[in-house]
Amino acid sequence: MNKRFLGFFLLVGLLMAAFSSHAAPNPDAVLGVWKNGEGTGMVQIYKKAGKYYGRIVWLKVANNPDGTPRTDVNNPDESKRKTPLKGLENMRSFTHDGENKWENGNIYDPKNGSDYSCEMTLTDSNTLEVRGFIGVSLFGRTDVWKRQVKK
Template identity: 35%
Template sequence: MKFIHTVALLFGFMFSFFLANTAHAQDPALGSWHTVDDDTGEIKSLVVLSLAEDGTMVGIIKKVLKKDAASDLCDQCEGDKKDQPIEGMQFIWGVERTGKGEWENGQILDPESGTVYTSNITISDDPNELEVRGYVGISLFGRSQTWQRIEVK
């Protein structure tokens, strides 16, 4: 009888873990997005937001699309990202899920300035728009962008 109880308990834990990871995988903020230039409104890049092994969000710049991109390298970056290619770069990391479509307290790198900001990422009322906020200190001191969802073919 103890064996059956142990197996049932183990199965319950595994099922709970599966449901938790499935919920994360289906979060509406995850997926492919176009970033938009603050000044011109031009699409700048294609980024993909996904889950890291620890359940936090990470973001990778898959493709730089802005025609007049100043550099292919992150020459303003510091540390291990210094002079690394922007395409393929992980520029978002450690963002924690606080609710469906709501992520907070991670880091986001602006490859143009090399500055790393604290970030909050929230799905908009329109599920095809993502509100991305980067700030220093408190959220009041920062800037926001609205990214557009894309379907990758």
């Protein structure tokens, strides 16, 4: 009988330890500076009005050959083509779903001037999968970003 109680309490203790070490999802875990998979740019993800946004904070090639800052030359809106890429808000309106995932956002690609639906998944504390797509997530592309700086 004592062995049964000991076994039971040991099992309960192990279960409690397992559940207490599994922390609740942190919606702000995505905040920080992230380098894209190509290593050509860094995006700072920040929070405003309860949603998550990103802006370009570093470019491997920050200037044109003439020394002027690179601008959003591929933007379909001509009035925005002189906007500097550094500082450009290229990620908008993500919401956290509770499982290391941020959804319902958009990402703008200044390389081609296109805007895509987007979702992000934090696979570990320093790796972020960013998936841009048109229509459904099945038809898209995933880029793996690496954390550079927290918050």
